[in-house]
Amino acid sequence: MSHHPVVVIGSGPAGLTSAIYTARANLTPLVIEGELSSTSDQPGGQLMLTTEVENFPGFPEGIMGPELMGRFREQAARFGAEFITAKATAIDFSQRPFKVWVRDELYTADSIIVSTGAQSLMIGLEAEERLLGHGLSTCATCDGFFFRGQEIAVVGGGDSAIEEATFLTKFASKVTLIHRRDSLRASKIMQDRAFNNPKIEMLWNTTVTDLAGTDKLEGAMVRNVITGEESFLPVTGLFVAIGHRPNTDLFSGVLDMEDNGYLITKPGSTYTNIDGVFACGDVQDHTYRQAITAAGSGCMAAIDAERWLEANVH
Numbered sequence: 001m002s003h004h005p006v007v008v009i010g011s012g013p014a015g016l017t018s019a020i021y022t023a024r025a026n027l028t029p030l031v032i033e034g035e036l037s038s039t040s041d042q043p044g045g046q047l048m049l050t051t052e053v054e055n056f057p058g059f060p061e062g063i064m065g066p067e068l069m070g071r072f073r074e075q076a077a078r079f080g081a082e083f084i085t086a087k088a089t090a091i092d093f094s095q096r097p098f099k100v101w102v103r104d105e106l107y108t109a110d111s112i113i114v115s116t117g118a119q120s121l122m123i124g125l126e127a128e129e130r131l132l133g134h135g136l137s138t139c140a141t142c143d144g145f146f147f148r149g150q151e152i153a154v155v156g157g158g159d160s161a162i163e164e165a166t167f168l169t170k171f172a173s174k175v176t177l178i179h180r181r182d183s184l185r186a187s188k189i190m191q192d193r194a195f196n197n198p199k200i201e202m203l204w205n206t207t208v209t210d211l212a213g214t215d216k217l218e219g220a221m222v223r224n225v226i227t228g229e230e231s232f233l234p235v236t237g238l239f240v241a242i243g244h245r246p247n248t249d250l251f252s253g254v255l256d257m258e259d260n261g262y263l264i265t266k267p268g269s270t271y272t273n274i275d276g277v278f279a280c281g282d283v284q285d286h287t288y289r290q291a292i293t294a295a296g297s298g299c300m301a302a303i304d305a306e307r308w309l310e311a312n313v314h
Helices: 013-024 045-049 065-078 127-131 140-147 159-168 188-195 291-312
Strands: 002-009 030-032 082-084 090-092 098-102 105-114 118-120 151-155 174-178 200-203 206-212 219-224 230-233 237-240 244-246 277-279
Touching: 002 013, 002 098, 002 291, 013 030, 013 045, 013 065, 013 105, 013 291, 030 105, 045 065, 045 118, 105 291, 127 206, 140 159, 140 237, 151 159, 159 174, 159 188, 159 237, 174 206, 188 200, 277 291
Parallel strands: 002 030, 002 105, 030 082, 105 277, 151 174, 151 237, 174 200
Antiparallel strands: 090 098, 098 105, 118 244, 206 219, 219 230
16 A cells, blocks of 8 residues: 555546646656556546647647657656556545555545546447547547648537537538438527528438548448438548546545536536545546646646645645
């Protein structure tokens, strides 16, 4: 068993930023960064699945997602953060010191920073892994810029799908919205926005059954769910906007969360319902979901934890 003033669970932009700040405050954080095999809880978070990041300040030429996360990690390690490349498998936050297990190993902590992130829900096709970041995307604000003048598609029917489709019309020549039903789930105002946009075309009662292209997307096979008819949609970009799922199973029944699983933090802070446990990044943010906002909330969590430790742990 080893004890740390701070244990950080998760290692995306939020977790690693909190590790940088807590390490610089001499709190020797332990970062449980996730497993290399798992796409949802892997070290470095969702940015490990993206190719080029062009909107992170300070990199005018852009930087590859994995390289950016590698730099975050190096910086945290330089100031004394320790890392375990494995998943946290169990927790006990009922009393202090808090307990976190990684399989049979027990780690104790005076404070915890939860930054386990969220994962984009995918269609479930074999080709997705191959083409993610190569024409297939889950983030219009991150990647829309790369599709100027191209014909692309968005999968989904909720507010976020309409938002992505509307945003993408700034760049693409045409956006096809693929939805498995014959009406949208989105709010009335969002629907009106889509129907009134000449660049958005609706493809109702349709699902994507396969993706074409070896190293970059060349199109999508689609099927009409009513007639069963299959056809080929020649698009160079496909944005999946069917929702996100926060990685919060570990904290179920322990930390307060919304109906959709996102952790609840006290307004203007990273405090959870348990004193000494903080949450930051996409695990508690379903509004912005950007690397820069996650990093910002990671900084907040570190400062909140540092001040809390100063006042409560002697």
